[in-house]
Each structure stands twice: as C-alpha cells, then as structure tokens.
Amino acid sequence: MKTEKLRTDPQKRLYSLDALRGFDMFWITGGGGLAILLSNMTGAEWLGIQMYHVDWEGFQFMDLVFPLFMFISGVAIPFSVLSKLENSIPKSKLIWKTFRRFVLLVILGLLYNGVFRDGFENARIASVLGQIGTAYFLASIIAIYFQSLRSRIIWLVAILVGIGIIQLLVPIPGIGAGVLTPEGSINGYIDGLLLPGKFYGGTFDPEGILCSISATGITLMGTLAGSILKDSKRGDWQKIGLLSISGVTSILLALALSSFYPIIKSCWTSTFNLLTGGISLLLLALFYLLIDHWGLKKWAFYFRVIGMNSIFIYLFQSIVNVPRVTDSFIGWLEKPMGQFWDLFWNISYLAVIWLLLYYMYKKKIFIRV
Numbered sequence: 001m002k003t004e005k006l007r008t009d010p011q012k013r014l015y016s017l018d019a020l021r022g023f024d025m026f027w028i029t030g031g032g033g034l035a036i037l038l039s040n041m042t043g044a045e046w047l048g049i050q051m052y053h054v055d056w057e058g059f060q061f062m063d064l065v066f067p068l069f070m071f072i073s074g075v076a077i078p079f080s081v082l083s084k085l086e087n088s089i090p091k092s093k094l095i096w097k098t099f100r101r102f103v104l105l106v107i108l109g110l111l112y113n114g115v116f117r118d119g120f121e122n123a124r125i126a127s128v129l130g131q132i133g134t135a136y137f138l139a140s141i142i143a144i145y146f147q148s149l150r151s152r153i154i155w156l157v158a159i160l161v162g163i164g165i166i167q168l169l170v171p172i173p174g175i176g177a178g179v180l181t182p183e184g185s186i187n188g189y190i191d192g193l194l195l196p197g198k199f200y201g202g203t204f205d206p207e208g209i210l211c212s213i214s215a216t217g218i219t220l221m222g223t224l225a226g227s228i229l230k231d232s233k234r235g236d237w238q239k240i241g242l243l244s245i246s247g248v249t250s251i252l253l254a255l256a257l258s259s260f261y262p263i264i265k266s267c268w269t270s271t272f273n274l275l276t277g278g279i280s281l282l283l284l285a286l287f288y289l290l291i292d293h294w295g296l297k298k299w300a301f302y303f304r305v306i307g308m309n310s311i312f313i314y315l316f317q318s319i320v321n322v323p324r325v326t327d328s329f330i331g332w333l334e335k336p337m338g339q340f341w342d343l344f345w346n347i348s349y350l351a352v353i354w355l356l357l358y359y360m361y362k363k364k365i366f367i368r369v
Contacts, residue, residue, distance in 0.1 A: 014229065016287040017075055019300035022307030023287075024068045027051075029306065029313055030350040032062060037346055056182065057262045059275060066128065066265075067218050067276035068283070069310070073136050074222020075284065077143050078230045091144050098140040104369055105133030108311075112318050125197040126207040129311075134212040139219035149224055156220045160270040163214045164261060167269060180262055180269070187211060187267040201266060211268040221250075221277040225284055236293045243285035250278030305354060305361045312367035313357060326352050 027035075032051045039048030050061035081094055109127025110116065142155050171177040172189045179185065188204030199205040225246075228239050254263060254274035263271045290296045306313065316322075326349045337344045360366070 014079065014288075014292065015297055015300070015304065016284070016291040017072065018307040019291055019303045020284060020287045020307070021069070021072050021310050022300075022303030022305065023283075024065055024072065025306050025310045025313065026303060027062065027065050029317065029353050030346065034346045034350065037342055041343070053265065056266060057180075057264050059263050059265075059272075063265045063272075064276055064279055067215070067272070068280050070132055070135055070215055070219045071222040071225075071277060071280035071284075073132060074139055074219035075226035075229070077136075077140055077219075077223045078226035081140055082143060082147060082227075083230075085144065085147070094144055095141060098137050101369055102133040102137035105136075106130045108315060108369070109133070112315060120197075123197045124200060124205070125195060126191075126200070126205040126209075126212075128207055129314075131207040131212045131215055135215040135219040138213070138216040139223055142216075142220060143223045149227055152220060152224055152227075156217060156224070159214070159217045159220065160273060163210070163217070163268075163273075164270045166210065167267065168261060180264060180267060182266070185267045204267065206266040206268075211266075214268040214270065214273060217270065217273040218277045218280070221273075221281070225281060229284075229288065236288075240285050240289050240293070243281050243288070247278045247281030247285065250274045250281065252278075254278065302354065305357050309357050309360055309365075309367055311369050312360075313353060316356075317353075322349065322352060 036048045036051045039045060039051070052060060053062050054060050081098065084094055085091065106127070106129070109129035110123070110125070112129060113124045113127050115123040115125075142152060146152050146155060167180065167186055168178040170186055172179070172184065172186055175184045175189075182188070182201060183203050185204060187208055187210045188199070188201070190210050191199060191205050191208040192203075195205065195209055199208070205211070225243055228234065228242050231239070234242075251274070254271045257271050257274070261269060261271050263269060263275055265272055287300070291300055326345065329352070330345065330348050333344065334341050
C-alpha cells in the first residue's frame with residue numbers, strides 16, 4: 001500500500017466511477033446506521049430492513065454493497081491495467097503488479113480480521129479484502145490475455161456456468177448434490193478441506209475459496225462495463241444504452257434461474273452474481289448519465305471524496321475508535337440535544353469520517369493498493 005499524489009488530473013478521471021464507489025462505501029461508513037435510525041424514528045420499517053443482510057437465501061439492499069465494490073474494481077481494470085498494454089508495457093509486468101496487489105490485500109484482510117493482534121492460532125484467514133484481491137487478480141489475468149469483449153463474455157459465461165454446475169451437481173459425501181444450506185453447501189465442504197483457521201459462518205465462510213472464485217464473475221462484468229465506457233468510438237447514449245440493457249437482462253436472467261438456483265450471497269451463487277451485477281450495471285449507467293454526460297457533479301462531490309480513499313477508510317474504521325473520536329468533539333452536547341441526540345451523533349460520526357477524507361482529498365493524499 002502506498003501514498004501518492006494522483007497522477008491523473010482529477011477532472012479527467014471518470015468522475016462517476018469515483019462517485020459510485022463513494023456511494024457504495026457510504027453505507028458501511030455510517031450511512032447504514034443512519035438509515036436504521038431514521039427508520040426507527042419515522043416508522044419506515046422497510047428502510048431499516050434493507051440495511052441488514054438476509055440470513056441466507058434472498059436479497060436486500062445491504063447485500064449489494066460488497067459485490068458493487070467488486071464490480072467497480074472491475075470497471076477500473078480497462079483504465080488502470082489494459083491502458084498500460086496500449087503503452088507497450090509487458091503483460092508479465094502487469095500480472096506481477098496485480099499479483100502483488102492480491103498478496104497485499106490478503107495481508108490487509110488478515111490485519112482487518114485481527115490476526116496480527118490475536119495470533120494465527122485458529123485465526124480467520126478468509127476476508128472481504130482477500131476476496132477482492134483474489135477476484136481482481138483473476139479478472140485482470142483474463143482481461144490482459146483476452147481483451148475483446150466477446151472473449152471475456154465467453155469467460156464470464158464459463159465461470160457462471162461452472163460455479164452453477166459445482167454448486168448444483170457435484171455431490172458431497174454423506175449429503176449429496178445441490179444442497180444449498182449453511183451445513184450442506186459445497187462451499188463449506190471445500191473450505192473445510194482447503195481453508196485453514198475458523199470460518200465466519202461456522203461451517204462455511206462467506207468469503208471462502210469458492211465464493212472468491214465465483215466473485216470473479218461480477219468483477220469480470222465490471223471489466224466489460226469499463227471497456228464500454230472507455231471505447232471512444234461509442235457515443236454516451238450508446239454506452240448508457242448498452243449498460244442499461246445488459247443490466248436489465250442480467251437481472252431478469254437471475255430471477256428466472258432463481259426458481260431452481262437460489263440467490264444466496266453467503267455462498268455467492270451465480271444467480272447472486274447476475275442479480276447484483278445487473279443492478280451494478282444500472283447504477284453505473286445512472287451515475288454516468290447524471291455526472292459524466294449531463295455534468296451534474298456537485299451533488300456527487302460528497303461521495304467522490306469517500307470513493308477516492310475507499311480502502312483506507314475501510315481499514316481506518318477497524319483500527320481507530322472513530323465513535324470515541326466523535327464523542328471527544330460532541331459528547332458535551334448530549335443533554336442539550338435531548339431526543340435528537342442519536343440523530344445528531346450519527347450525522348456527526350459521518351462528518352468526522354468525511355472531513356478526514358476531505359482533508360486527504362485537498363492535500364492530494366490517496367492511499368493506493
């Protein structure tokens with residue numbers, strides 16, 4: 001991980017991509033908690049429910065946050081990796097760079113899990129950052145060696161079909177095939193065979209081996225979207241149309257297949273890839289339309305500041321006691337605020353995080369992995 005000044009003029013970057021990344025991170029940097037509080041205050045139960053993950057099968061808004069981030073990391077690959085091929089940088093050098101990123105993200109994932117604090121004995125090895133690193137690395141290799149959209153679509157179909165075959169048709173000793181439960185899924189069986197340490201889900205890990213390989217699918221969907229946006233031969237409306245049609249098609253396919261192949265985040269089924277990938281495509285199309293095509297940037301500045309230091313703030317919240325920092329500034333206002341204290345505190349918490357990121361933004365301090 002390194003700190004650097006942005007080499008690309010911020011105005012020439014894909015503003016919508018930074019904003020969408022920040023919108024995504026907003027929900028895990030305090031936005032979700034604020035939504036739950038507003039739900040309790042207003043009686044809008046539907047809003048509060050969406051801020052939690054489903055127990056197993058199904059889908060709620062919070063289940064989108066992680067795959068959307070992986071999709072966005074894929075969108076960046078044509079701009080950050082494939083563009084270097086156009087400048088005659090050897091493929092081997094690019095693969096080595098993405099491999100180092102993979103290793104670093106795995107290490108940072110161990111840091112987030114507290115492995116270096118609590119010790120390696122019975123530690124949790126799988127992590128959100130490790131899954132991001134794995135999927136990014138695999139998607140990058142595919143994108144480097146198969147640069148045409150058609151060839152990457154073939155790879156995407158192969159991954160989704162392959163994961164589907166493994167999860168539905170490969171039998172587990174003593175259980176059978178296609179048992180998509182926490183105790184019976186092949187994800188947990190493979191993790192038990194190959195993944196050391198403890199699992200977040202007890203009998204399985206939602207960021208385990210098969211989940212990480214499956215998540216390459218949505219990251220690869222991101223590379224396709226990135227290549228569409230990067231194509232100077234396409235007009236903005238053509239790009240927006242392609243993203244939107246692809247998104248709707250992916251969602252409808254996921255819903256159609258879900259009748260026999262459930263949408264399950266915890267074992268990252270292919271239908272989950274298709275559903276979240278489709279929603280991600282529609283969100284990217286919307287942000288691109290509003291921000292990069294129509295030039296409506298001011299409303300998205302708040303999110304962009306978050307999006308340009310996303311990995312940093314994710315780790316920062318796990319290491320630094322941000323609630324205590326917040327209390328240090330506003331704790332004296334608890335009694336005067338009365339019944340509005342919880343709302344004021346949540347907004348202040350978001351402000352503390354954002355002001356830190358805004359300071360880094362103004363100083364052009366961007367933590368890169």
